[in-house]
Amino acid sequence: MTPLLQVANLTKRYGARIGCQDVSFDLWPGEVLGIVGESGSGKSTLLSCLAGHLKPDLGAITYDSRLGARDVLAMSEAERRLLGRTDWAYVHQNPRDGLRMGVSAGGNVGERLMAVGARHYGQIRTQALDWLGRVEIAADRVDDRPSAFSGGMQQRLQIARNLVTGPRLVFMDEPTGGLDVSVQARLLDLLRGLVREMGLSVIIVTHDLAVVRLLADRLMVMKNGRVIESGLTDQVLDDPQAPYTQLLVSSVLQV
Amino acid sequence: MISIENVAKTFTLHTQGGVVLPVMAGASLQVAKGECVALTGVSGSGKSTLMRMIHGNYLAASGSIRIGKTEIVGAEPRTLLALRRDTLGYVSQFLRVVPRVATRDVVAEPLRVLGVPAEQALARAEAMLSRLNIPERLWSLSPTTFSGGEQQRVNIARGFIHAYPAMLLDEPTASLDATNRAVVLDLIHEAKARGAAIIGIFHDVEARRAVADREVDVTGFTVGLAA
Numbered sequence: 001m002t003p004l005l006q007v008a009n010l011t012k013r014y015g016a017r018i019g020c021q022d023v024s025f026d027l028w029p030g031e032v033l034g035i036v037g038e039s040g041s042g043k044s045t046l047l048s049c050l051a052g053h054l055k056p057d058l059g060a061i062t063y064d065s066r067l068g069a070r071d072v073l074a075m076s077e078a079e080r081r082l083l084g085r086t087d088w089a090y091v092h093q094n095p096r097d098g099l100r101m102g103v104s105a106g107g108n109v110g111e112r113l114m115a116v117g118a119r120h121y122g123q124i125r126t127q128a129l130d131w132l133g134r135v136e137i138a139a140d141r142v143d144d145r146p147s148a149f150s151g152g153m154q155q156r157l158q159i160a161r162n163l164v165t166g167p168r169l170v171f172m173d174e175p176t177g178g179l180d181v182s183v184q185a186r187l188l189d190l191l192r193g194l195v196r197e198m199g200l201s202v203i204i205v206t207h208d209l210a211v212v213r214l215l216a217d218r219l220m221v222m223k224n225g226r227v228i229e230s231g232l233t234d235q236v237l238d239d240p241q242a243p244y245t246q247l248l249v250s251s252v253l254q255v
Numbered sequence: 256m257i258s259i260e261n262v263a264k265t266f267t268l269h270t271q272g273g274v275v276l277p278v279m280a281g282a283s284l285q286v287a288k289g290e291c292v293a294l295t296g297v298s299g300s301g302k303s304t305l306m307r308m309i310h311g312n313y314l315a316a317s318g319s320i321r322i323g324k325t326e327i328v329g330a331e332p333r334t335l336l337a338l339r340r341d342t343l344g345y346v347s348q349f350l351r352v353v354p355r356v357a358t359r360d361v362v363a364e365p366l367r368v369l370g371v372p373a374e375q376a377l378a379r380a381e382a383m384l385s386r387l388n389i390p391e392r393l394w395s396l397s398p399t400t401f402s403g404g405e406q407q408r409v410n411i412a413r414g415f416i417h418a419y420p421a422m423l424l425d426e427p428t429a430s431l432d433a434t435n436r437a438v439v440l441d442l443i444h445e446a447k448a449r450g451a452a453i454i455g456i457f458h459d460v461e462a463r464r465a466v467a468d469r470e471v472d473v474t475g476f477t478v479g480l481a482a
Contacts, residue, residue: 028333185354192353196367214353218332232332234312241314243269250270 002064004029004169004201005050010059012049018225019045023059025220025230029168032195032202034216034233036209036248042225043205044173050203051090051171052080063087063169085115089162093174095154099146099161105132106142108161116165131160135190152183156190163194172204176211188214209252213237221245256421256452257286257309262318262328262476264304279304282318282476284454288420291443291453293467296474302456305473306423309454310345311335322421340368344419348426350398350406358401359384359394362412369417383412387438403430415442422446424455428462440465 003026012019020042027033035043048054050061052072061072065087072080084090092098099108109128110118118124129139135156137149146154155175162170175191176184192215195202206212212219212233220230221242229242240246264279279301286292294302307313309320311327320327325338339345344365352361363380367373384394387408393401398409407430414422424443428436436459443466446453457463463470 031333031336182355189353189356213351217336231314232311232335235314235332238307239266239313241267246269 001029002069003027004031004064005203006060006062006064007050008060008062010046010049010056010061012045012054012056018042019054020049020222020225023220023227025227027169027201027203029201030195030199031218032200032204032216034212034219035203035205035222036207036212036219037222038207038248041222043222045225046222047171047173047203047205051088052084053090085112086165087168089165089167089170091155091158091162091170091172091175093177095146095151095158098158099154101147102145104143104145105137105149105157108146108157109164112161112165127164128160131164132157134194135160136186152179152187155179155183155187159187159190159194163198163200166198168199168201170200170202172202172206174206174208175204176208177206184211191215209237209249221248256288256323257284257454258319258321259284259305259309260319262305262308262320263316264301264308264313265316277478279473279476280478282473284471286421286452286454288450288452289447290469291447291455291467293463293470294454294456295463295470295472296477300474300477302473303425305476306425306454306456310343310423311339340365341417342420344414344417344422346411346414346422346424346427348407348410348429350410352398354399355397357395358389358398358409361398361409362416365413365417379416380412383416384409387412388435404432404435407431408435411439411442415446418446418449418451420451422451422453424453424457426456426458428457428459436462 005027008024010023011021023046035046037043045054049056063070063072106125106128109131110124113124113127129142132139132142137153137156146157149157176187179187188211194200204216216233218231219233219236220227221236223244229236229245236245237249240249260283262282266276266278268274282305294305296302304313308315315328318328322338322343325334327335359377359380362383363376366376366379381394389405389408398406401409411427428439431439440462443453
């Protein structure tokens with residue numbers, strides 16, 4: 001088996017300021033990698049570089065595509081966009097950034113299918129309905145616009161839109177941020193089930209340690225743009241080694 | 256099956272002035288297939304610390320811990336994940352689950368992760384739950400609202416649902432009544448009979464006598480407590 005994604009010495013600067021620096025890791029098929037750290041630690045910058053939304057200054061990203069290993073940074077824009085519609089998915093923190101708010105729920109899901117060549121209206125609608133069901137959105141809401149949905153429903157719709165094309169790698173930026181806790185739990189359960197059933201590899205950025213404990217296989221802890229500690233999730237949380245990780249873990253309020 | 260050699264553990268408390276606490280040194284222990292070893296020693300002597308190092312959520316400072324042929328000290332996360340998936344079972348004292356997930360799904364999950372089809376995994380989960388006397392009306396509810404004893408049994412059901420060749424049991428009979436304790440002891444006997452190597456912590460002396468082949472006092476490995 002080869003890693004799905006290999007990242008080496010990835011560095012992104014904003015002028016003199018460091019976005020992220022010298023980040024290297026391998027992501028294996030079916031693995032969920034959590035990236036944690038406080039605001040400004042560089043985790044979102046890293047995710048944007050990985051997903052091709054930002055161009056890093058240095059480093060290499062290799063993706064094991066269905067057609068063999070590809071150098072992500074050397075790809076043409078067209079090729080990267082195709083990857084973004086098929087093999088990759090990106091779940092934004094704010095569902096408004098990942099949805100088309102003026103298009104119906106069914107249309108949001110169907111659009112991604114059409115982008116990869118689906119043309120049969122009946123089949124697209126059936127598949128959209130199937131996915132709305134999987135993310136627990138009632139079938140009678142298929143023609144409603146996302147603007148009529150609650151925050152939790154919008155987030156689930158964004159997930160359906162992203163996963164309908166059967167991606168292999170999903171990037172998530174604080175997917176449960178801004179949702180109330182009962183909705184978070186429901187979303188976590190849903191994500192765990194989908195990861196297992198579809199064999200997804202996921203890179204999830206969050207500042208919520210409880211979320212990564214339940215969702216991530218392993219963790220990277222970031223501070224000032226660098227990865228300061230990484231390892232198995234429960235090992236990093238139960239026996240943190242770096243001073244900052246110890247501070248982070250001991251600062252969580254017990255419920 | 257489980258081989259521990261000269262393991263040491265140190266905690267460095269960076270948030271408390273960088274205090275370095277050596278807590279364990281020279282821990283060595285071998286457990287054969289079909290054998291159950293009970294860890295003993297006073298509270299704070301390091302029974303749970305040793306268990307956690309074997310499970311991989313505590314990092315050993317030095318030494319070697321092998322489960323079958325797999326070395327745990329310094330192992331890659333994915334090696335440990337694979338080991339936990341099919342070889343090393345762990346029944347902890349605490350149940351940690353995603354809220355809202357039904358008990359039968361919680362118990363079936365280790366099988367689902369191994370690729371057992373949903374229907375079959377759920378049927379085995381239900382059989383295990385009835386064996387542990389969890390009433391059927393609770394199966395579709397999340398265990399987060401269950402009593403301590405019920406949560407403990409859900410944990411045990413989840414830990415014994417797959418025939419792991421090596422198992423770690425942290426107080427598996429705590430907070431159980433006599434009937435359920437007998438069921439758990441039976442499960443442990445069955446695991447031994449099929450060749451599982453087991454390391455357990457049992458404060459319950461009768462339970463320990465019933466299942467353990469020998470006892471290892473971890474006080475001998477404790478820095479500052481060793482005679």
